Amino acid sequence: MTQSTIFDFNEVKNSETSKTLNISDLYSKYKDNRKVANIANKIEYGDPMPSNNEDTSNVDTISNEYYAKVWLTALPSYRDSGDSEMDAELEHQNIEGDLLNPYNEENTVKYPKGVQRLAGTPTAAGQVVYKNNGDGTISIYDVPSHFHDERWLEDDDYSQRKSEDIINSPKVVKLYNASNDEIEQTVEMFDGSNSNDDSDSEDSFEKVTRENVIDKVESYEGSTLDTDTYTYKEPEKTDDGKWGFSFEDKEGNLAGSYIIDDDGEVTEYDEDGDKVGSGY
Incomplete structure (x- = not known):
């Protein structure tokens, strides 16, 4: 925004105070x-x-x-x-x-x-x-x-x-x-007034995609991913159609992984591949 009149370029160029x-x-x-x-x-x-x-x-x-x-x-x-x-x-x-x-x-x-x-x-x-x-x-x-x-x-x-x-x-x-x-x-x-209240319906399940797979895990954990402590790998689709990704500590050691089913159920595994828990 300017507060002054916009002059012709040649007029400005030829002034004593200008520099091109x-x-x-x-x-x-x-x-x-x-x-x-x-x-x-x-x-x-x-x-x-x-x-x-x-x-x-x-x-x-x-x-x-x-x-x-x-x-x-x-x-x-x-x-x-x-x-x-x-x-x-x-x-x-x-x-x-x-x-x-x-x-x-x-x-x-x-x-x-x-x-x-x-x-x-x-x-x-x-x-x-x-x-x-x-x-x-x-x-x-x-x-x-x-x-x-x-x-x-x-x-x-x-x-x-x-x-x-x-x-x-x-x-x-x-x-x-x-x-x-x-x-x-x-x-x-x-205001959430258009949310789907039929939470028990099969139609209420959101299809798991690359864009929302992290949301599924964060919903399962009840918090955002702890990126200060761990480094999370990019989610990948497995041969059976599920999604999964692992995470490492800051030293590069495997700390665990997640597998997400088509219906959004998350299964967590520790660094040894043993099941830790599951849920939505």
Whole structure:
């Protein structure tokens, strides 16, 4: 945002106080300098002025209705899914200033001002990390919902580089013009009123996939995976159609594993392959 009149380039160029630099030269010289991204993350932007094409002065960006539009914009698969598929619950969070990778605090970046998160429960429902641009568009940041790739934890350069790439390369999209029915249906996800109450029905079982297998294990454990103590391998599908993955201590020693059946039942094994317990 600027508070001054925008002059003709030649007029500015010929002024005594101006200096002209070649963008290509600047980019080549500084593109790999980590300090550039660190300084960029400290820049604070004022609220953009409304454009001539759209009046955004009356847009409420902290309402469930607005969050519903963001959700439908970022995850278009929900637009045509219908009531039977929209069985998740949504939560909104203001995450500006939070660390992008909380598992490697020294080698990541903080979210810029204005960045928000919409998170689904279970996490397989998805998440949206976004910023309202004030002009009818949002910037969407491709942040992983789980940091399963051990490089996020053990490779400092990888964590720093990926964090900076995510923050510096958001996808800018126009906010979806959702219908009232779509908005009302999605708003219900914020209070859980559309959840499937028939928990005893076979239809209530969610199919186990790569995207939700971690959720099944965390539901079984009653907490998130302890990434401070263990390193978890990527889930793999076994020959009999089940999902499984192992985990190691920080010294690289096998500490245990999980097998997840098609119906979501989790069986836990210790480092010797002996069954520890099972459940949902």
